[in-house]
Amino acid sequence: MTAQTNHDHKLQRQRAIRDLVASGPVGSQREVVDALSAQGFEVTQATISRDITELGLVKAPSADGHVYVTPERIASNGAPSDLRLERILVDIPVSIGRSGLILVLTGTPGTASAIAQAIDESSLHEQEGTLAGDNTLLVLFADEPRLERWRERFRIIQTRSGGQHSP
Incomplete structure (x- = not known):
């Protein structure tokens, strides 16, 4: 894979993570890994952890327990x-x-x-x-x-x- 392809893949993966968090409660990195795997992304928990940090997602209390939210939502x-x-x-x-x-x-x-x-x-x-x-x-x-x-x-x-x- 070229550097540009890797970058494009990363952007697509991060967009999918933001969409996932926006669409409903996501309480763990494992849930993100499973959801992205179901969408055809090959990801590890370590990759998701880095993506969550780069996206600025935080865990906040909610009716569903602690869930990931975007900084904009908080x-x-x-x-x-x-x-x-x-x-x-x-x-x-x-x-x-x-x-x-x-x-x-x-x-x-x-x-x-x-x-x-x-x-x-x-x-x-x-x-x-x-x-x-x-x-x-x-x-x-x-x-x-x-x-x-x-x-x-x-x-x-x-x-x-x-x-x-x-x-």
Whole structure:
């Protein structure tokens, strides 16, 4: 196979994965492997794992258990910024810890970037910035009063969403 053919095959496979996730609940990489194999793709779990990472798919809680969703679905625009954050917090339980002038927010695996983006786009502006990993994000503050104001406002948004909150 040529490099172009490999690239085309990869794009087709990734398109099929996105279509699969969009069409219904997919809870495991094994389900993706089986579905793509049924469509004629020769894939391994390792290949699917890389594709899922490249596509930015994350697992989020749903009525069907934890299922893969696209970043667009978690962070879909269409509501004012605080409502978007509330919608995300409905589906993603977030606990809050602290280290100095840094709040440590922990969600489910693969959700930190969506939460950080929603925070950055919300009316919460006391923070200096956010830094997201896989399931953990850091919210940085210049001083104690800003941190406390931000934490209280975040808790209000979290409570309105019905989400989990920590001391």
